[in-house]
Amino acid sequence: MVDKPSGLVQGTLDMLILKTLQLEPMHGYGIALRIEQISKGVFQVNPGSLFPAFRRLERDGLMKGEWRETENNRRAKYYALTSDGRRKLTSEAQEWRRQSGAIARILEAES
């Protein structure tokens, strides 16, 4: 399985994870699934990069993990955004839109 099929830009995985958690807390597999579904299969995230990202984000205080029951009565670690994480997401998303907009404009101008 390819880690970043479309050459996921370094650091964007963190943003995608935070975005996924914006609505509700989720567990690891749920996050992976959601990213894959919403991107319509463009991004497939494997555990080898997902879990290090969790560890990083948790360490930086952007999200918080908590063990809970899943819908089918198993235990899983659910991650939720902290207020720092929310702020980070807003600023990152803004920056991303600014940059991708600019890149899009450059590409259009060239063609």
Added chain:
Amino acid sequence: MAVFRNFLSGVRSIFRKESVEREMDQELHAYLQSATQEKMRRGMRHDEARRAAQIEMGGLENVKEQVREASWETSVETLWKDLCFGSRLLASTPMFTAAAVLSLALGIGANTAIFQLLDAIRLRALPVKNSSEMAVVEIADRDGATGHFANRYSNLTNPIWEQIRAQQQGFSSVFAWGPTIFNISPGGEVHNVQGLWVSGEIFNVLGVEAERGRVLTPTDDQKGCASPGLVISHSFWQQQYAGTESIVGQRISLEKHSFAIVGVTPPNFYGVEAGRDFDVAVPLCAEPVIRGEDSMLNRRDGWWLTVLGRLKPGWTLEKATAQLRAVSPGIFEAVVPSDFDDSSAKHFLGYKLGAFPGQTGVSDLRDTYESPLWLLLGLAGLVLLIAAANLANLMLARASAREREMAVRIALGATRGRLIRQLLAESLLLAAVGALGGMAVARGLTQFLVSWLSTKQDPLFVDLATDWRMLAFTTVVTLLACVLFGLAPALRATKVAPGAALKSSGHNATSPRSRFGFRRALVVSQIALSLTLVVGAILFARSLWRLANLDAGFTQQGVLETDLDFTELKLPAEGRYEFKRTMLDQIRGIPGVDSAATAAIVPLSGDGMNRQVLVERSGQIMQSKANLNQVSSAYFETLRTPFLAGRDFHSLDTLASPKVVIVNQAFARRFFDGQNPVGKTIRIKGYKDVTPPVEIIGYVKDAKYNNLREDFRPTMYTPIAQDEHPDTGETILLRSSASLFRLIPLIKEAVEKSSPAIDLTFTPFHTLVEQSMLRDRLMARLSGFFGLLAALLATIGLYGVVSYMVSQRRNEIGIRMALGADRGSILKLVMQEAAWLVGLGLLAGTALALAGGETASALLFGLKPWDVATFAMALSGLTFVSGAASLLPALRAARVDPMVALRDE
């Protein structure tokens, strides 16, 4: 904040390692389950779904490793593990470890010690507030000054200093000082301590406050003061008074005058002179009290002071210099000595004052020792380089023994970076232990060097407290060495193809040459560097030998210098010569004294006098400078300076009789074309007046006057009997074939019989001569030590590499022998290989030594840095020892039993 949180969380997970690991395990399992369920929901069978999920996940351990790597504490942990593993490994090879640590400790220690000395005399700032504002005020180019010079920093006279104080504008305040020696014994045996004359402003300018009592202020330093207070240094307080609390108010005797101690300076304050300490600081105004009729305070031709000041905010050295230059003509006009003749006065009036950097204080040691120390630091650096190369070779040998271990670990998935890190941890451990040893070595070495360079009259002082500059230096040197001997072998050792390494047995006939080439290069550079060091060692040893064995014009062995000070007797000037003559006669009468004479100037003591000499030749007056000494009869006999013609002084040469003089060969060369000058007359010029004609009655061999390195200079000797202004001290040189130390009590007894109030100091003349060669002996000894160490290390390195080569080529040698090669040809084979290495090394070393020799040329005496004999000695010496070092393994190779070697395959 985030960094701090990250740190805390990392620390927590180090201590709660198990629970963190368990949680990660649980989380990954939960993920696997969810994935399986999801796949089942999409219609897979349970076992299919589970396998698919596992494949997606990849190795569980692999994921865990990746997660661990995302956190910093893991690298700390790995480093710790590497260090533990490394120390176990090192402990299992104690011989290797001991050799490595020892060579590193010696290398690092030598470097650190020499750096510490350099730091003390050159780099360290004065121990005062805002030392960067300090500046020295002096006459920029004061060559050819006339007058009396009191000490090593005799740049200014007191009248000039008073003018500077009044007229300078660039400094918030200035002060003057000069070093001196005080006898603090109230009577009997002399007890000399290091003294400072200081003007009242000094402590205020420096911002130094008293540790006990108070420091001196301008009110202590009022002209005409009778018995002002003085301050003592912390170390003097501790040593002389055992740190007693009631120190303030105690009285101390300086040259038999009593003064009150008003304060103690703080422990870190050693004055403004780098490399020396002081015991007692006395206000300038007390100088006439202490020196009596020899006082310099009001003499316009008495040079004994140095001035320092603190620049005003906004003033630079350039600006201050400009201001000082502007007021210079006025200053020198005001204080020109009235008895100067026109040319001396003109010279004096041309002086210009300037401001110079003073952050590191002043030090004459810099002129003497700075360049030798830089050179020695370079040599010590080379030794460390050789030691590191040796260690690199050893590490390589270890690494090739661990080739299989590396191959197995790479095959099991370890990255190369991980292996390199582990090998480097081992080197780091060695380097760290070596550095600790080096610090200990440095401490001992510095102390040894300082005490060795100190003389009784001139003790050196180096603050041995570890400062940041020294720590930084040691760390950098250690890390450099570590990279040198650790990194290259680690890079090579991990560059293995696991398949090949695992298949091959320990040694095979076709071991790759490139790997071996690196070790050869190491040995070649070791030999090259050690040749450079050996050349340096031989150069300095030969230079010292030449200096010690040159014909100085006198024989220093068996001569004792006895200094008498009878100021206390308060003899009138008319009675002094008679007194001196009686003293000399008494000493001549002591059994065991072969001959004795007085001398105003003891050769090589650093003291000196000179005068202009006028000689009339074929109607023209020739004028030139000549050294002067004032001696009694038997001076030349005592020093064993041969007479070439004429006679010695005798009892008929008196104040009333015609003036006479004895001159040396250089004098005859300068004034009389080298002809025997006996019977000719000369005239000697004082400041203004010229003596009537003086007859040359004796002609003696040349002798050194100021130092051993100088060329012989024109020198004249006048009889003490014709001295019109005898002083209250006398230096008697006496020769004895008996033990000089056994004579000392006899002399004391004889002198005390005349008067117990006479102070006596004894110095064997040969120690004076040896002290004048101190720097040369330092260079010879240390460079000799370094050269020996370098040659030893390089020889060991060569032996190791040739042995390794032989063991690698055992099979080849076996085959050659089986095919009919005899022992001689095998011996030749190995020796040829070694000869290539040695030859290349010596060639490179010769080039290196020739290129680097120029740095040493100023320190050498009587030979050039490209001295052929020196190179021949160094080359043949190194060729011999390296030949011996290669012969042992070569003989071993020649003894190889072809059957055994081939069966080994």
